Amino acid sequence: MIKKKICMLGAFSVGKTSLVQRFVKSMFSDKYLTTVGVKIDKKTISVNGQEVNLLLWDIYGEDNFQKVQMSYIRGASGYFLVVDGTRRSTLNTALELRERVEENIGNVPFILLFNKSDLEDEWEIDDEIIDQLSEDGLTVLRTSAKTGTGVEDAFLLLANKMLEG
Amino acid sequence: MRNLFTGKISGKTSEEQRIKADDPVEELRKLLVGPLQSQFDEIRELLKDQTLNPEEVSRILPEAIMIRSSRDKQIVTAMESVTEEAIKASVKKNPANLVDTLVPVMLPAIKRAITSLIKEMIQTFSATLEHGLSMRGLKWRFEAFKTKKPFGEVALLHSLVYQVEQLFLIHKETGLVLQNVVTEEAVAQDPDMVSAMLTAIQDFVRDSFGAGQDDTLENLQFGDRSVWIEQSSQAVLAAVVWGNAPAEFPSLLRETLDAIHFEQLDNLRSFNGDTAPFEPTKDRLSDCLKSQFKAKEKNPYVLWGFLGLVMLCLGTWSFFSVRDYMRWRDYLDRLHEEPGIVITETEKQSGKYHVFGLRDTLAADPVEILKEAKIKPGSVKFNWELYHSSHPTFIIRRISSVLRPPETITFELKDGILWAEGKASHQWIIESEKLSETIPGILGFRSDNVIDLDLKQIEIISEKIENTLFFFDRVSVTVKSDQKDAVDELVKDVKNISDLVQIFDKPVRIEIIGHTDSVGSDERNLEISKKRADELFSILVSKGFNAEMFISKGVGAEEPLKEEISEADREFNRCVSFRVIIDSEETRSDESENISPEDRSGADKAESDPSDKKNGVSEAQPDSSPEETENEEETLLPPNWG
Ligand SMILES: Nc1nc2c(ncn2[C@@H]2O[C@H](COP(=O)(O)OP(=O)(O)O)[C@@H](O)[C@H]2O)c(=O)[nH]1
Ligand SMILES: [Mg+2]
Numbered sequence: 001m002i003k004k005k006i007c008m009l010g011a012f013s014v015g016k017t018s019l020v021q022r023f024v025k026s027m028f029s030d031k032y033l034t035t036v037g038v039k040i041d042k043k044t045i046s047v048n049g050q051e052v053n054l055l056l057w058d059i060y061g062e063d064n065f066q067k068v069q070m071s072y073i074r075g076a077s078g079y080f081l082v083v084d085g086t087r088r089s090t091l092n093t094a095l096e097l098r099e100r101v102e103e104n105i106g107n108v109p110f111i112l113l114f115n116k117s118d119l120e121d122e123w124e125i126d127d128e129i130i131d132q133l134s135e136d137g138l139t140v141l142r143t144s145a146k147t148g149t150g151v152e153d154a155f156l157l158l159a160n161k162m163l164e165g
Numbered sequence: 166m167r168n169l170f171t172g173k174i175s176g177k178t179s180e181e182q183r184i185k186a187d188d189p190v191e192e193l194r195k196l197l198v199g200p201l202q203s204q205f206d207e208i209r210e211l212l213k214d215q216t217l218n219p220e221e222v223s224r225i226l227p228e229a230i231m232i233r234s235s236r237d238k239q240i241v242t243a244m245e246s247v248t249e250e251a252i253k254a255s256v257k258k259n260p261a262n263l264v265d266t267l268v269p270v271m272l273p274a275i276k277r278a279i280t281s282l283i284k285e286m287i288q289t290f291s292a293t294l295e296h297g298l299s300m301r302g303l304k305w306r307f308e309a310f311k312t313k314k315p316f317g318e319v320a321l322l323h324s325l326v327y328q329v330e331q332l333f334l335i336h337k338e339t340g341l342v343l344q345n346v347v348t349e350e351a352v353a354q355d356p357d358m359v360s361a362m363l364t365a366i367q368d369f370v371r372d373s374f375g376a377g378q379d380d381t382l383e384n385l386q387f388g389d390r391s392v393w394i395e396q397s398s399q400a401v402l403a404a405v406v407w408g409n410a411p412a413e414f415p416s417l418l419r420e421t422l423d424a425i426h427f428e429q430l431d432n433l434r435s436f437n438g439d440t441a442p443f444e445p446t447k448d449r450l451s452d453c454l455k456s457q458f459k460a461k462e463k464n465p466y467v468l469w470g471f472l473g474l475v476m477l478c479l480g481t482w483s484f485f486s487v488r489d490y491m492r493w494r495d496y497l498d499r500l501h502e503e504p505g506i507v508i509t510e511t512e513k514q515s516g517k518y519h520v521f522g523l524r525d526t527l528a529a530d531p532v533e534i535l536k537e538a539k540i541k542p543g544s545v546k547f548n549w550e551l552y553h554s555s556h557p558t559f560i561i562r563r564i565s566s567v568l569r570p571p572e573t574i575t576f577e578l579k580d581g582i583l584w585a586e587g588k589a590s591h592q593w594i595i596e597s598e599k600l601s602e603t604i605p606g607i608l609g610f611r612s613d614n615v616i617d618l619d620l621k622q623i624e625i626i627s628e629k630i631e632n633t634l635f636f637f638d639r640v641s642v643t644v645k646s647d648q649k650d651a652v653d654e655l656v657k658d659v660k661n662i663s664d665l666v667q668i669f670d671k672p673v674r675i676e677i678i679g680h681t682d683s684v685g686s687d688e689r690n691l692e693i694s695k696k697r698a699d700e701l702f703s704i705l706v707s708k709g710f711n712a713e714m715f716i717s718k719g720v721g722a723e724e725p726l727k728e729e730i731s732e733a734d735r736e737f738n739r740c741v742s743f744r745v746i747i748d749s750e751e752t753r754s755d756e757s758e759n760i761s762p763e764d765r766s767g768a769d770k771a772e773s774d775p776s777d778k779k780n781g782v783s784e785a786q787p788d789s790s791p792e793e794t795e796n797e798e799e800t801l802l803p804p805n806w807g
Contacts, residue, residue, distance in 0.1 A: 001439075001440050001441070002438045002439050002440075003339075003341040003342070003357065003438050003440060004341075004438045005339045005340065005341060005361075025592075038362075038365040040358055040361040040362055040365065041358075042355065042357050042358055042361075052438075053357060055340070055341060055357055055358075055361050057361065057365070069368065071368040072365060072368055074338055074339075074340075074368070075336070075337075075338035075339030075340060075341070076339070077339075077437075077438060
């Protein structure tokens with residue numbers, strides 16, 4: 001059995017928990033280790049015919065009062081940087097987090113998720129910015145935890161990236 | 166300095182004077198001892214020079230120390246404080262130096278000493294207790310007879326001070342489980358999740374309390390259970406222990422981890438998610454589980470003391486009132502019969518009953534039973550050891566705490582298989598089937614007798630939709646205005662069913678079937694019936710449903726809902742009916758045959774040939790808008806048609 005650790009990172013309330021919930025559909029989902037600031041979920045998926053056990057670490061969002069604890073990302077094989085498309089500042093948070101992550105665990109596959117794509121009217125982040133990031137070599141996806149758009153794809157893509165690297 | 170200088174000069178001066186004074190004698194002396202004189206002068210110089218020559222000292226120092234040491238302890242005394250200071254200074258500068266030097270030498274020795282000490286201790290204890298007290302053996306036999314339990318089980322329960330229920334070998338960096346073993350008696354949690362959580366807790370403690378990378382949490386207490394943790398640089402070994410683990414348990418863990426660390430170092434370092442290479446560690450971990458059943462450690466003196474007390478109790482027996490005695494005996498009988506309670510010893514001491522035994526946390530409360538037996542709760546002191554009863558009701562309750570069934574579900578254990586019965590959500594059924602695989606102590610889980618509530622709900626709504634009819638005036642293709650409420654109801658039902666089927670990941674399709682009465686030509690009837698179906702199709706699509714969901718078709722008068730005898734029958738047949746098609750293999754609920762194979766093949770046919778004009782079937786594509794139809798209807802059709 002192949003096991004991999006994946007971290008969900010991003011500002012507070014961007015939809016990390018919702019994305020995991022949508023992907024896992026698990027009844028464990030309410031087991032948030034609140035004091036510790038992590039919620040762990042698990043899902044087995046099949047990548048190129050190979051069973052992979054994904055351990056999903058949903059890490060309490062970064063806000064003014066609490067920083068993301070970098071020790072939680074130790075040993076992660078991949079991570080998501082989640083951005084709330086309707087809040088411009090969350091993109092900055094995500095990019096800052098990426099720098100801190102790379103300082104800590106180096107170059108590990110990650111995907112930048114622009115979540116809440118169902119609220120496209122309220123978006124504060126233009127397509128140009130997203131295209132630019134994509135041109136800069138980042139893997140960028142649009143998701144909606146609400147409608148499920150792109151969620152499965154995001155996890156499969158990251159799993160694929162992790163198994164390649 | 167100046168004194169020395171002057172002293173030396175004055176010395177030389179007096180010699181010269183002497184040489185001058187006794188010249189002939191000096192001459193003679195030179196002749197006689199001349200060669201010796203220069204050596205003598207050298208010696209004299211040496212003696213005069215009070216400062217030590219390091220070169221010289223280094224040559225004789227070791228020997229000097231040896232000689233002196235053999236004589237007395239003065240050197241040791243002299244060195245003592247210096248050495249102490251030196252070590253202190255060294256540790257202050259860099260503790261790692263000293264640790265690095267000492268650990269390899271001392272650790273194995275310390276370990277060996279402690280291990281053998283513990284072994285000896287345990288052996289002495291077991292020997293004393295196993296053979297020394299046949300009284301207890303007899304007691305247990307009696308108890309086995311009374312509770313109808315095998316003797317072995319009773320004995321095991323008595324000696325069960327603690328149990329190592331589960332062991333996790335965890336990769337330190339990733340927190341992923343490399344290997345996991347569990348005893349048959351324990352209800353195991355998902356090892357991957359437990360391990361990840363443990364790792365998170367460790368990280369948290371380390372970060373929050375500012376401890377260093379190697380400072381670790383060694384023991385976490387959770388109710389009756391504790392989690393013991395040992396770490397190496399690459400791996401973590403965590404043990405879930407029920408009861409009180411003995412003091413030597415951490416060292417057993419440590420040794421196991423050390424051995425695994427040593428054997429698996431390469432695999433640990435290169436771990437990339439594949440746990441297969443760690444398969445061989447299973448034996449070592451299992452050894453840890455098995456060897457942890459120990460005899461109850463009890464001081465023999467206490468036991469003899471207890472026997473003495475029993476004698477005392479017997480002696481004072483006659484003082485107890487017969488009534489109290491009878492009540493007490495009835496009460497004990499009652500406890501004996503209570504599942505999940507095993508009484509091992511009872512005694513009366515200074516007017517108070519003491520009850521010793523084993524009790525499952527799920528068993529009835531002995532204090533409550535006491536009240537029922539009219540015995541004052543204050544007069545009894547209970548000393549329970551916790552244990553897991555293998556009584557089916559307890560097994561089921563323990564399982565329930567994991568599966569968390571809704572109130573509508575009951576469990577039954579038959580031949581080791583856990584049967585669920587009742588009603589539950591689809592989500593619960595699926596989760597339980599998954600979770601049940603991780604529950605030890607049962608051979609399987611069957612949900613055949615569980616009615617899937619979501620599926621049931623789908624069936625109910627399907628039936629409701631299929632019982633809905635929309636009626637039309639002759640030739641008309643417009644829904645009668647008095648059926649407006651029915652339209653709203655239909656929209657609500659379609660919405661509900663399309664939401665519900667998402668749980669099953671199966672698409673739902675609704676066939677909209679237009680009908681006419683048998684008056685008129687087949688061809689026109691087909692056309693009208695199709696338009697009637699399209700009318701409903703347009704209404705539904707206008708409410709925001711996806712057009713793909715519907716198959717609109719007209720069957721003319723070919724499938725009348727009623728045999729046409731009267732005008733009323735004809736009126737009834739001028740209608741639109743529905744058929745719900747769900748592509749589902751799930752046939753849990755008793756009524757799921759609703760979706761019959763014919764229906765399915767019908768749907769298939771419709772899908773495979775959407776342009777089947779003969780049947781007036783077209784898939785999700787009405788021919789024209791409702792208004793147009795109405796106009797056409799009025800202008801093109803003879804009044805007696807439809
Ligand atoms: N409209 C919309 N709301 C979302 C989406 N994802 C999350 N939310 C909402 O955003 C809020 C925060 O989501 P949560 O998952 O708790 O964010 P977290 O703090 O990053 O874990 C909740 O109210 C969610 O319902 C999405 O894709 N679309
Ligand atoms: Mg969250």
